[in-house]
Amino acid sequence: MKVRAAYRLPDDKHRAIERLVRLEWLNLVLRISIVAVMYFALGNSQAMKAGWYEDILSLLPAIMFLLVVRFRDRTPNERYPYGYQRLTIIAFLAASVALLMMGGFLLVDSLIKLVSMEHPTIGVIELFGHSIWMGWVMIAALAYSVVIPLTLGFFQERLAEQVHEKTVYADAKMSKADWMTGLAAAIGVLGVGAGWWWADALAGALISLDIISDGFKNLREAVGDTLDRHPRFTAKTEPSPLPEELAARLRAMPWVKHAEVRLREEGHVFSGEAFVVPHSDDNLTHNIAEATRALNHHDWRLYEIVITPLPGVGPR
């Protein structure tokens, strides 16, 4: 079988990836510390429980990125002639399903607590010789769990955009939106302190809805990638103009009468086909080889474009 050549990142992008890997390690370590801190402050609060599960799930994107980045640059081989680029998409799909399921579970759990009118108990603990209401400890833990992703999310977003890492970009977006779930949990805890038994479970339900919506957004994105939807740039929701750019470039070549291009996303890179109607068959193989080289160097995200010549009429 014809095996693809390995994909090679340009040097500056390679350095950016290395920076991103370091950032994601830092992200992973800090997020594990958040999970630990939240665990010790959990108590019987439903809102805290929901927040904690969300913190655990938010380890997934970092872990998956760090795993995938290690394996996806393996050279394509007889067994996997298209290479391993799509690992990213598989990881993304798995993470989104995990989010959806956990969100659903937490929503049901919170609703049961609401319906059964369960009165949450938040007790008192001894800290440094003082009796402190556990609610204050919970809020301190929540503040910690909000500030770190908010700060890291800012750097993640910038770096991920540079290297077209969708998983990290989606993670950064979620981290930056996490302050809302933190605030909801804090209000839930404070509400319990004010004697409103429903505040906690309601906050828990809101947080689960947020987890579900994150899961749904990611799932839609992952399914779109799997279905080879029209490629999009990381930071944008509109389709990328890259296929039209490539087609225009082909049409500008003197031997080309008509051309159209079709692209798909393979993780962080694009591949696809170009269909070309030449003016004549003279020198055709040479022309196609030249054009292929030109297209593949058009943008760093392009992995492999295959050009197919078509006779006479339009390509459709």
Place this chain on the structure above:
Amino acid sequence: MVTHGARRLLWLACLALLLVGPGCRYPRDVEGTLDRVRGGVLHVGVTENPPWVVRGDPPAGVEVDLAREIAAALDARVRWHWGAQSELIAALEQRQIDLVIGGLRDNPALTKQVALTKPYAKLPAGVGFPAGAGKAPPDNLDGQTVHVPRVNHLADPLHDEGARVVPFDGPPPTGQALGGAHWWLRARGLTVGPWVLRTERHVMAVPKGENAWLALVQRHLNGVDDLPARLADASRAYPDGQGGESQ
């Protein structure tokens, strides 16, 4: 810009609730137990379990004294309600009584039904040996015969240590190695071996969601610093007490 605004919103929300908080006592009860008990009646469910709760009219014991102190601090009268632990816990779940005592120990099944205080006493249980002339406790429990009360929770850990477990009914046999809480073994004049087979974590139970009431009980328990002396007194006053049999 978004993150800046978000952070400010978070601080504003915290600040607002901080300001409201101390003004109206924080945390508060969902069902207002503390307000009702203060200057009124404290309904306490009691299960016999010496030396924590000793049957009598009025009841006595370490936890009975603690409950009296809490009531006194609130200027409240105490009504005692005798019952099996399962009955009392069910009544507490439905907020018919305010407090359940009787040598309760921390366990996850109880936490599902009611709110437990943090353990106010963590009492190690192990093995005590008769203090003979020049006799020291053995190095390990392997092959040792240990007598334990029929109702005990040390049989499994003792088996694990290789000890031969002999249950007794009635008063403990003299001149034998006994298993039990360290304080109880000491009160019987035994030399306590270095093993901690179980730690008995003693708690009290209040209704769920009564966070002000729970906090008050907890603060009182945290303030008790003479528990060993109380236990020693209690075990002298009620010599049948076997220490922490609550199930």
